[in-house]
Amino acid sequence: MPNLAKLEFAALDISRNNYLSWVLNAKIHLRANGLGKTIVDGSDASPEENAKAMIFLRRHIHEALKSEYVVVDKPLVLWKALFERYNHQKTVTLPRARYERTHLRFQDFKIVYEYNLAIHRITSLMKLCGENISEEDMLEKTLSTFHASNVLLQ
Numbered sequence: 472m473p474n475l476a477k478l479e480f481a482a483l484d485i486s487r488n489n490y491l492s493w494v495l496n497a498k499i500h501l502r503a504n505g506l507g508k509t510i511v512d513g514s515d516a517s518p519e520e521n522a523k524a525m526i527f528l529r530r531h532i533h534e535a536l537k538s539e540y541v542v543v544d545k546p547l548v549l550w551k552a553l554f555e556r557y558n559h560q561k562t563v564t565l566p567r568a569r570y571e572r573t574h575l576r577f578q579d580f581k582i583v584y585e586y587n588l589a590i591h592r593i594t595s596l597m598k599l600c601g602e603n604i605s606e607e608d609m610l611e612k613t614l615s616t617f618h619a620s621n622v623l624l625q
Contacts, residue, residue, distance in 0.1 A: 478531060483553070485533040490557040491564065491599040497531060510550040521546055565600040568593050577616040586613075 480496040501507045508514035509524035524546035543549045580586040594604045
């Protein structure tokens with residue numbers, strides 16, 4: 472039966488493409504609901520808090536993952552299992568984002584808006600992976616990609 476409840480954010484996909492953003496969203500929502508300690512080692516979460524966190528986490532994972540982890544009844548155990556399964560995304564995503572950033576050129580875009588979307592998407596991916604990118608770095612990247620005939624703009 473499909474999940475009829477409205478989700479606060481996209482469920483964790485079985486293909487793991489959205490793991491990094493899912494982790495961030497899940498942590499924020501658990502903290503906002505007073506359940507952040509349920510996914511921390513050595514916490515003093517009550518059984519009621521653990522149950523609420525499990526309901527929340529299970530609602531926000533793919534149906535195939537729910538059936539795979541059907542016997543898991545503690546949010547910390549589920550959190551760690553998903554971490555072990557998907558956390559390698561950083562090692563895949565970060566090099567790809569670095570490659571895209573390296574080969575991003577301003578003149579490859581018809582309008583500034585498209586370039587802006589691309590650089591912010593890549594920068595967000597890098598920040599999700601722990602890379603520190605400042606506004607100055609983004610500006611320097613943009614200026615360094617201008618065509619030689621536009622040196623005056625730099």
